Amino acid sequence: MELAPYLILGSIEGLVTAAVLALMAVGLSLVFGVMRVVNVAHGEFFMLGAVLAWFVADMIGGHPAISFVAALFIAPVLVGSLAVVADTMILKRIKYDPERTIVATIGLLYIIQQVTLMTYGSNARPVEPPFNQRISIPWFEWTESGLSMYWPWGLGTTTYKLAVIGFAVILLLAIWVLMTRTRIGLIMRATQLDRDVAQAYGINVDRVYALVFGLGAGLAALAAVLIVPIQQAHYLMGHDPLLLSFIVVIIGGLGSLAGTVVAAVLIGLSDGLISVFFTPTLAKIIATLIVTFVLIFRPSGLLGKHNP
Amino acid sequence: MIEKTGMTDARKSLYFHLGLIGALFILQFILPAYHHGNLARIMVLACYAMGYNILFGYTGLLSLGHAMFFAAGMYGMGLPMVHLGWTPEPALISAIVVGVVVSAGIGFLALRTSGVSFMIVTLMFAQAGFLTILYFGEWTRGDEGFVIKQAERVMAGFDLSQPTNRYNAALILFSICLLLTIRLVHSRFGRVMIAIRENEERTHMLGYDVHFHKWMAVIMSGTMAALAGAAYALLFGYAGATFASVQYSIFPLLWVLLGGAGTALGPFIGTLFMFYLIDLSSSFTTAYMLIAGLALVLLTLFLPQGLVGEFRRKVVPWLS
């Protein structure tokens, strides 16, 4: 494939990755920003979202669009509720100690994985997209008769992939509105700024924490429902998105939602574009090292203002 | 140190650990074959955890990339043996050199960050290292790895594939790592490390070169992990990319936290506990991950300082 069409393809693929990653990472960033804990089980909440989407599609049946819409509501709510339970039963009791939270959430990770393996099984199962048409994308070239349009071989995408990008943008805007324009957002930001002061002003910090933890997990589940018609639901699928969202959260500047989104787009796009120029594994190595060096030389992240 | 009962805390602690080493030596004559083999492996992996503990438990730096150091030793040992026909003695030196170089390089770069960023940067380096092993699959055989033949695993005349030799080689390595750790934490250098863990800012203000101490801690920690990796390759005859994967970076963190971060013995107890937890539970249920997960959650809830940490807090405050 010629370079320009290839770059376009790489960009579209990168944007799909970025869209899902942004949603998931914003969830992780919220938890980190407000609660100051690292949730290692975040990837498992993502996985649970995908698995629940499969269960919903399997139970409801009918047109894929119906079960998909149902999954969009059911999966995040269930996963969010589970996270709230985990927060009150475990994290609250260890007083959100950073190190103990890491161990506890690793424990949670094992538990969720094993229970999924025992109930859902080890297979990767597909969920049908609500709609999915292949779109060929035209490109231009100079011929004897001037600029003409043609359809390069292999340059295309699907309507569903474009919809994922669009839907993620809408959701991210909704989160932004929630955080900046609503009372609950104000409470969350107040708690993020200073937990003790927030408490002094009568904010029930415990409830805010539970809510944030649930919201973060719900966002991961939502991201998974969006991606599951493209990739399948599998009990080990949470691993890589977890690593990527960690990276995104840090590159974006800890706790900064705007930074997280920008970083997700950068990481997604670079993943798609670097693969144009190198063999796949080398591209992965280079992409990983670039991100690492960004972190080393800008330790507070791209948009971060202070050292964490 | 203030003398209270005629023996300093440091000396008591040393005798305690020497006693443990003696007990481990005697155990080899008592244990049935299966547990004999397990303990040899656990001692090697405990060295990995002890290396991790130097950085995490004593210096307070949480790395998620130690599998890279373990693998550096494993391949530093295995590759020259398989491709250059080296004997174990020079290969062990090569493993240590590789361990020092890799940890010095990574430490130098990663220590420009701190906190969660340090965690992620080490994780990313380890991920790049894992992919690099796959990329050079022609030599490393990637994920599949390679076998170091039984006949080649003879060091100083000892066939290390034999159970007794293997056990004692593991015990020697374990003793070295354990005594080095104790020596380190009682040294001036070690006390600066602990001071950094407790309050980095203040240690800096007191005039200590915090960055240098942290860098040295990474190098010591990484090299000990590399030594464990080399020993694993030599004693168990296999090197593979699995050992460089993220999972193997998380293991030492778990072992150390379970046993007790910042205790000399914690890494060993944690490794031992985790091994038998999985081994025993897997014999009556296939859901042993569920049990391991529950155990982790319960431990964080009820034994926050780990097994040895709680033991020290309640029973023997002089333990290092």
Add this chain to the structure above:
Amino acid sequence: MKKTSKSLLTPRRQIIKGAAASLALGAVSMPLMGRYAQTQSAEPIKIGFQVHRTGIGAAYGRWYDRTTMAAVEKINNAGGINGRPVEIIAEDDGTDPKRGAEVVEKFATQHNADLAFGTLFSHVVYGSAPRAGELKIPYFVVSEGHHVASGALNRYTLQPGITDVKSQVQAMAPFVANNLGKKVTMVYPDFAFGHDHRDYFSAAIEAQGGQVIEKIAIPPTETSFTKYFPKIPRDTEVIYHVMVGPAVLTFVKEMGEFFGSSRPEIFGFIDSLEATDLSSPGLEFLEGTYFWEGNPRYAQANQSEYDKAYRAAVGVDANGASVSDSKDVSTYAHMFGCWETLHIVKAGMEASGYRGTGDRAKLIEAVESMSDMPHSDAHPQGAKRFNGKTHQVFGHQYITKVSNSKLDLVHTTSIEDTLYPDEVDYTKQSF
């Protein structure tokens, strides 16, 4: 389940040739009644089953488990081995080479098992085999890796129930070159299994006058693939794909979306879709493409009696899915290896007059002396030829074509197509 003396005796008599034959006669001539009587009192033969219950191999492990249990039930119903029942001791290896080695140790030193068996993933085989050799416990792997025949392992490690990747791959080249095209682009995972495909297929297709024009190695952690497909050259006549792991369905689906309506010929290893339903959404484009299958997943028109019996015993329907859940698709192309390996263990133990762990070396020698194994109840996948020197079995390979979302057999290779010169002689190693 057949319990007649005919089904019990006929295959075995044909299996064992050469030196082992005289030994076998002793077992064969033993009266059936006597053996049943012995079963009551005899200690069971303990087979340690190293199974991928968790980790990336779990989908395979589940079906390896079912096949193993079905084979053991069949063997026990027919009187066990040397009159002793077979007992399976299963341990999860987490698809991890370290845990794999520990599990083999556990079989050898704690359970005192007669042998270890069943491993699929190559890295687990590599991690475990040195320990099996040191502990002197026979280790029968069902992995399709080239590790055994390459000489990297040891005398205690054998692969008599499934063919290795080198023979599978080279046997595909004549069909691909003669029927699909000569310019091939390979897409494979960037680890040892994929590199074996790359190296052996490149050599084999060149021998057929063809050429691999591009090699695209995908990192194993990858979950989206479209961005790599533009690396496929325009003049590609055949795409050769093989993928493993949970992302395989995404891979195949995205390949279809990439090509749209104008695709080259596509030839894949069924590993890319093992345990995956061919009628999954997005796989429509596979219609008319070809697959290697170790054993055809869909019951063919000329299905053998043996395949029918084997399918029923394991609980697989004519579409290769579980009889109790049509969405639970088996790993049909690989799992027969467990069934056949256990029957070889039985034949080897009976030929050597195996009595206990002290006879392990005799068991290995008995298996080493095996050669041709006929298509039978014990070998439902087809006839096999075992090479005692390299500890590796050779057999027919199947090429199927997708039509109406099913796989129809279009070509069966000969055993000769799969042979290559020996790379090791394990019989020269001491026990």
